[in-house]
Amino acid sequence: MRRKKTRALGIPRIDLSLLPLDSSKLSKFIVEACEEFGFFTVANHGIPNHIIARMEGEGVEFFAKPASEKQRAGPPTPFGYGCKNIGFNGDKGELEYILMEANPASKSALSFCCAVNEYIEAVRKLACEILELAAEGLWVPDKSVFSKLIQDVNSDSCFRINHYPPSTTTTSTSPFSNSKSPNSPPPRVGFGEHSDPQILTILRSNDVPGLQICCTPAKDDDDDDDDEDEGLWISVPPDPSQFCVFVGDAFQALTNGRFRSVRHRVLANSAKPRMSTIFFGAPPLNACISPLPHLVSRHSPILYRPFTWGEFKKAVYSTRLADHRLDLFKCP
Numbered sequence: 064m065r066r067k068k069t070r071a072l073g074i075p076r077i078d079l080s081l082l083p084l085d086s087s088k089l090s091k092f093i094v095e096a097c098e099e100f101g102f103f104t105v106a107n108h109g110i111p112n113h114i115i116a117r118m119e120g121e122g123v124e125f126f127a128k129p130a131s132e133k134q135r136a137g138p139p140t141p142f143g144y145g146c147k148n149i150g151f152n153g154d155k156g157e158l159e160y161i162l163m164e165a166n167p168a169s170k171s172a173l174s175f176c177c178a179v180n181e182y183i184e185a186v187r188k189l190a191c192e193i194l195e196l197a198a199e200g201l202w203v204p205d206k207s208v209f210s211k212l213i214q215d216v217n218s219d220s221c222f223r224i225n226h227y228p229p230s231t232t233t234t235s236t237s238p239f240s241n242s243k244s245p246n247s248p249p250p251r252v253g254f255g256e257h258s259d260p261q262i263l264t265i266l267r268s269n270d271v272p273g274l275q276i277c278c279t280p281a282k283d284d285d286d287d288d289d290d291e292d293e294g295l296w297i298s299v300p301p302d303p304s305q306f307c308v309f310v311g312d313a314f315q316a317l318t319n320g321r322f323r324s325v326r327h328r329v330l331a332n333s334a335k336p337r338m339s340t341i342f343f344g345a346p347p348l349n350a351c352i353s354p355l356p357h358l359v360s361r362h363s364p365i366l367y368r369p370f371t372w373g374e375f376k377k378a379v380y381s382t383r384l385a386d387h388r389l390d391l392f393k394c395p
């Protein structure tokens with residue numbers, strides 16, 4: 064009989080105020096969340112409110128400018144202002160955005176560089192803390208094995224502010240919106256389904272909903288069904304006091320598939336504008352992404368061939384948003 068493991072649908076929430084006393088408990092919980100969902104939220108993160116408020120204020124002010132002025136900060140390829148077009152291969156979304164470099168040495172050319180740099184530094188620190196806890200939970204001997212990649216002066220990390228203008232026709236999307244009501248108009252897609260290519264993503268939004276993550280049923284060991292399982296979309300309730308953490312493709316490869324990069328999307332059906340600020344923690348272009356030897360065994364054979372982040376990034380930019388890019392690097 065074919066049996067699928069079911070999961071509890073509660074989104075994991077990590078409370079960082081438990082540090083440093085409960086670090087082993089937290090690291091175990093982070094590993095479980097990364098294995099099962101590739102996603103969790105973080106409460107009591109310790110980033111001061113004034114840093115967040117300053118960043119958010121600058122973002123609101125930027126997107127309120129006339130289109131012609133915003134266009135002057137474009138195009139977004141590789142960095143700058145973008146509207147509706149996503150990437151190089153024809154993907155579109157109901158949003159406008161700014162994309163910036165975020166390595167420790169880069170300085171933003173935008174007028175609000177100080178607010179951005181201060182925010183990026185704080186969020187990078189949070190990302191490192193999470194990556195070190197994850198390494199601890201995986202019993203990896205070097206706790207900085209992941210964090211040193213995004214702390215490197217040549218790290219290819221980037222930062223993005225997404226602005227989803229309000230929708231005039233609001234549709235209510237059920238939190239478990241796989242079922243479509245026959246009368247409801249199709250949802251407006253703000254940012255289409257994809258997984259993030261980097262190691263770890265840290266997102267914060269205002270109080271407007273839209274973000275959904277895709278949960279796929281865990282397979283039993285004896286499950287020989289090779290078909291892609293259809294996922295269930297779960298809405299993530301917006302909470303400006305928390306951060307959302309996403310496992311990226313590079314983290315999936317580094318952990319030999321033990322962590323799963325989470326597919327996610329944003330629906331833009333709200334009557335209010337949604338704004339999110341996102342840090343993507345990436346290694347330097349020449350860094351080698353190879354499953355950690357510690358996570359490869361006879362029972363968990365190596366899943367991905369080693370590749371450099373630069374090589375992977377090239378593949379990323381030659382694909383469409385929804386493609387499964389990591390499959391190109393699977394061992395035969």
Ligand code: GA4
Nearest residue numbers: 149150151154223259260379380382383384
């Ligand atoms: C998704 C994650 C980040 O936003 C991003 C995106 C990038 C872009 O907007 O230029 C990509 C997308 C993202 C993945 C596939 C490619 C590249 C658009 C696209 C179609 C900045 C990134 O690194 O990858």
